[in-house]
Amino acid sequence: MTPFHPGDRVQVRPAEKPGHVRAPDYLKGRSGWISCVLGHFPNPEDVAYGLSGMPEKTLYRVSFRQSNLWDGYEGPDGDRLYADVYEHWLEPEGER
Amino acid sequence: MSGVHDIGGSSGGPIDRSQHDVEDWERLADAINSALGGKGLQTTDQHRRAIESLPNYRDLGYYERWTAATEKLLIENGILTQAEIDEKASEIERRWGGS
Numbered sequence: 001m002t003p004f005h006p007g008d009r010v011q012v013r014p015a016e017k018p019g020h021v022r023a024p025d026y027l028k029g030r031s032g033w034i035s036c037v038l039g040h041f042p043n044p045e046d047v048a049y050g051l052s053g054m055p056e057k058t059l060y061r062v063s064f065r066q067s068n069l070w071d072g073y074e075g076p077d078g079d080r081l082y083a084d085v086y087e088h089w090l091e092p093e094g095e096r
Numbered sequence: 097m098s099g100v101h102d103i104g105g106s107s108g109g110p111i112d113r114s115q116h117d118v119e120d121w122e123r124l125a126d127a128i129n130s131a132l133g134g135k136g137l138q139t140t141d142q143h144r145r146a147i148e149s150l151p152n153y154r155d156l157g158y159y160e161r162w163t164a165a166t167e168k169l170l171i172e173n174g175i176l177t178q179a180e181i182d183e184k185a186s187e188i189e190r191r192w193g194g195s
Contacts, residue, residue: 020145025098026105048145050173070105
């Protein structure tokens with residue numbers, strides 16, 4: 001999987017996956033920017049089922065415009081929401 | 097469809113702020129979980145997932161969720177069978193039923 005870099009535009013995959021999912025539903029299909037790389041960790045979605053979670057997945061902090069997430073958001077335009085999202089839930093914006 | 101761990105951004109309704117003293121069985125539930133974890137028979141990640149996938153999650157109290165999830169994991173991990181757990185539960189019920 002292509003690694004992302006700070007500043008890259010990304011989109012959270014609008015996928016439905018059964019089980020213990022770690023991408024918040026309210027972010028699916030939404031676009032944001034890579035804020036930073038948090039590190040590499042066993043995949044928690046597999047660890048939750050007693051598996052090793054290997055190979056490790058890259059965890060990114062992603063920045064979203066609040067006004068892009070909530071209908072009728074009335075806060076300042078610069079408001080951001082930061083969420084930690086694993087690589088397998090991200091794709092380059094515009095890929096779909 | 098998102099699970100009970102994934103309700104961010106949706107309206108949660110009023111918060112129940114009532115408190116109660118910790119009961120003996122709740123301490124026991126906590127201790128059993130620590131022991132199972134200490135012996136490598138279940139992990140916190142598994143337990144959390146089992147709690148969040150309980151179909152009756154919203155009807156249960158905190159430690160009721162813990163014990164229901166522990167039961168599920170003990171069966172899933174092949175440590176006890178449902179029949180063994182049910183048999184023991186019936187035995188305890190008879191003993192405590194006093195009749």
